[in-house]
Amino acid sequence: MPYTEEHIQQTRTAILESAFNLFTQKGFEATSIDQIMQGADMTRGAFYAHFSSKSDLYRQALIHSAKKTQAKYHKPEKVSEQSWLKVLLRGYLHKDHLNQKNSAPCPLAFLVTDVAIREDTVREAYTDAYRSMNNMISNYANSNSNTKPKSTLAATAMLIGTVAVARALDDEQLTHELLESCRSEIKNILENN
Amino acid sequence: MPYTEEHIQQTRTAILESAFNLFTQKGFEATSIDQIMQGADMTRGAFYAHFSSKSDLYRQALIHSAKKTQAKYHKPEKVSEQSWLKVLLRGYLHKDHLNQKNSAPCPLAFLVTDVAIREDTVREAYTDAYRSMNNMISNYANSNSNTKPKSTLAATAMLIGTVAVARALDDEQLTHELLESCRSEIKNILENN
Amino acid sequence: MPYTEEHIQQTRTAILESAFNLFTQKGFEATSIDQIMQGADMTRGAFYAHFSSKSDLYRQALIHSAKKTQAKYHKPEKVSEQSWLKVLLRGYLHKDHLNQKNSAPCPLAFLVTDVAIREDTVREAYTDAYRSMNNMISNYANSNSNTKPKSTLAATAMLIGTVAVARALDDEQLTHELLESCRSEIKNILENN
């Protein structure tokens, strides 16, 4: 095989990350393949050697970034579930997450609306990612609970919704209050029963 | 002037509603002025007599639809706050809302991501709409509470997030569970303290 | 209606003729809409106000040029069928026809192969034009015949084939002989029986 597998993977990853950045900042339609490839230090011609279409790339970029986010919020062995959950929430509901200063912005929040109007394969990928995130939170939340595990679906949606809405708001004070409110409510939901 | 004020308003409204429909179904970029005007039974030439640009229209369509949603969920005088809140939640978290069979889909949920990447004037309009919705819910929820009023910002975001995420999911069963979960959690948040 | 009907028709005709010229000289695929519009002294943007697609234009250009050719070979009242047929053949089988110095090159000969690989609507138009040409020749040829009218389908195909092949040949002498041969054979076919 020409070009080492490693080199190909690097290229592929560079495209995926450039794409995800642009998709979250400008949306699917407003992002051109030229821009994406420029962000990956290549030209348009190379694109179709890696992805079959812009749509295909969108799906893969969604999956890729979901994995990254998932990895970022994965609990280290030595930490307890309870305390890790707090860390997770603090990170997820942090201002830096909104401004994409965060290294791994969550596609579930940044692409919701966009995904809803995309084709089924994309929505499937989103559904998988949502389920994963929900499972993760569910695990951490139910660990110390001696009552029966409860649905965290809405709690997860609240996290996603908070970040998504906060990103759309044009009032820093309100954004701050919203994040704060979410931090306090999410505890009630996850701890109380 | 050969056209009556009323006719102008009708035309304007037709454009706004056609626009909102398309914006929610295809997003800002993928919606063309031609399509919008076709949905309002006119041609592009007429567009510029009413709006200065697609962006301007987007903002106005957002405001228009927010008012419509607000009106739809406005409590009739004879009904108690508590019971009306239940009606409101049932309507908002209903499947028909997702599929746009609902007569007044909520722009806050249908356009979140899209708004976040639009210019400031649009985000201002979104912020206003979000505040209004939050106030409304807050009023209904705090009416019977003798404790101090509490922030409902996250609860509102949960509603929005649930609808937004549900629209993106590709699994009917999961969608159903999410709506269900939200219905039960929202009560805890709004009632408990 | 804005712009007079006449102006629109002029524009339309200019596009059609520019298109036919290019299609015969470079083929369907190698001809770009930019080139066509440039030949009609306009820019690409105006194109779609007149035709729905390049394919549509091709069909219409075929029809337009077929009509022109038909008109060119239409017998004046005072001339006898017999003598007019000779004029017609002389013009059709003339070198100037091949080089497109002729004012109305016959699409049946110049586009045969191209039409065969185009969609059905185009082939329908071609079929109509072929039938018309055949009828015309048939009328002139059978006029003085007191025997029963005979099929001229192959004679027509011979004319078309001769011009088409002659255009493809790279040997002036051979081209000349072919045209000569066709002139003599066509008489036998049309007159004898």
Place this chain on the structure above:
Amino acid sequence: MPYTEEHIQQTRTAILESAFNLFTQKGFEATSIDQIMQGADMTRGAFYAHFSSKSDLYRQALIHSAKKTQAKYHKPEKVSEQSWLKVLLRGYLHKDHLNQKNSAPCPLAFLVTDVAIREDTVREAYTDAYRSMNNMISNYANSNSNTKPKSTLAATAMLIGTVAVARALDDEQLTHELLESCRSEIKNILENN
């Protein structure tokens, strides 16, 4: 060299035949090297080891298919010229020839228009093939004639024209009549004098 001469020739032939198929079905411009190589079960990388450009390939494919056609219509020793001519005409003017079900479609008929707009080297190859076909028919037709050999150039053009036009027509009945008409007229031309 790790590849045998035989293997190279097989590959070469596979490319030529795939190319000719596509050129007749989609035309020169609409056929990509990728498609051709796919039809030969290889990728584009291998192409340039055999041909210098698409144009070069076109010329060679024309020559190759002309030889194949020529071979197919070559008279077996035991058959008389007269009866073989009938076989030849029957085969050439058969419906299966049009639909490419025939194993060796005639490039003279399938590519006329396309060749006319190609560069000189291609037209030379076409001219050679046309001369060959004409010679062949001429030989068979003049064998039993005790009069001086006559030009069959137009007769050959009629065959080519008939097949070319028939392929472009969109009316089975008319196609049938055209082939029929050609069959009967060609006899007159070749036999009578």
Place this chain on the structure above:
DNA sequence: ACCAGCGGGACATCCCGTTTGT
């Protein structure tokens, strides 16, 4: 107010020739 011709910008996709590597 509304219609439609027109100019010109943009972009996903395709395509071809070269390069890198086996």
Place this chain on the structure above:
DNA sequence: ACAAACGGGATGTCCCGCTGGT
């Protein structure tokens, strides 16, 4: 000989704002 990444050219189609015209 063959495979595939890559650069960069081309084009049909769409899109938007302007303008002539009713």
